[in-house]
Amino acid sequence: MTTVENINRILPGSPEWTELLAGIGSGAKDRDLNDENPFDQVTALKRAGFGTLRLPTELGGAGYTVPQLFSAVIDVARADPIVAHIFRTHFWFTEERLRTPHDPVGQRWLTKVADGKIFGNAFSEKGSLAVGSLVFNTRLLPDPTSGFRLTGEKYYSTGTLFADYLTATATTDHDSVAIVIVPADRTGVRLIDDWDGFGQRRTGTGTTTFTNVAVSAEEVLSDSPYDAEPTPTVQYASLQLYIHAVVAGVLESVVDDGVALLRSRERSFSHATTEKPIDDPLLQRQLGVLASTAYVARAAVLDAAEAIGRATASDTGDGPDAELAAEAQLKVAKVKVHLDDVAPESATRLLELGGASAASRQRNLDRHWRNIRTITLHNPVAYKARVIGENLLHGTALPANAYF
Known part of the structure; x- marks a missing residue:
């Protein structure tokens, strides 16, 4: 996991942005060759405010449009597609919160984004269930002390190795689907760097296990029935x-x-x-x-x-x-x-x-x-x-x- 104490914003298109990407790109070939994780490069982008580009200026972001964001993503991928891919779930998470920016729960997490925190993905599971189905072996169950406890195993967890927070899906005790957010360093969370793909090798796309992880009520973002009508979204x-x-x-x-x-x-x-x-x-x-x-x-x-x-x-x-x-x-x-x-x-x-x-x-x-x-x-x-x-x-x- 990488941490950032403060943001010194660098806007895409500026000379500083060009210099930042040149630094990231200069070692991309050798990092891939030597199978090295780009921790320093992710930290540099976090410190530059890359993860805050879509936040409105009043929330501490750059107020970028969707096309402006994607143009910046292409720039980063040109320098190193591994580094660009690591931020994929983070920007999805940010967009979801921006749909309801005045909601107290959404506001809380957008504040984390503004502080330079990034969010990783712990959604997918292996097994006989269809890919993309809303049925999970990972369980979120009530607990009298913390609120809930999360237990399960996830795969293809892109970005988790570099993330401050993990977004995870789970089945509840009343057979619904919950999305929860937990800090990556919370007790019971284990990040296993075991992705063995021949490409995009250092994206942190490994296994994530949750063993009796404490989850508070405010860390549960949604709780919907399996057969609920999907919320319209792009x-x-x-x-x-x-x-x-x-x-x-x-x-x-x-x-x-x-x-x-x-x-x-x-x-x-x-x-x-x-x-x-x-x-x-x-x-x-x-x-x-x-x-x-x-x-x-x-x-x-x-x-x-x-x-x-x-x-x-x-x-x-x-x-x-x-x-x-x-x-x-x-x-x-x-x-x-x-x-x-x-x-x-x-x-x-x-x-x-x-x-x-x-x-x-x-x-x-x-x-x-x-x-x-x-x-x-x-x-x-x-x-x-x-x-x-x-x-x-x-x-x-x-x-x-x-x-x-």
């Missing part, structure tokens, strides 16, 4: 778009590495069109294609972010406008369907700018493909494409779950 769309923002950042990093790779080459093949690779029109074309893919990825993510922003602004307390919410969800799904196809291909084509030497383990250029492929597996693209088509043909509503 924050899940925002949660999904965050993944694609990370991918867009990786694609920009692919371009950066492509430029550096071509500039570093002193010789080419005997049958190449030019003596120097940097002057070869075929390689220049290849680099141009990579740059174009990265540009379209950023543009698409920000366009979907604009749609989320419009839907969010329409929410006066009873949920966003249904048509605006559906438009945002569909745009996010379309971004995924396209990027899942072109992004891994770009990461593969990068290697062709360098030939066999580009496969050097020390260059670690394969990390781009590994990171893209891993993060795109968060939800299956085939189902997203099918939902888009069904909606076009029949006007079918999108599934009401966290994957849309």
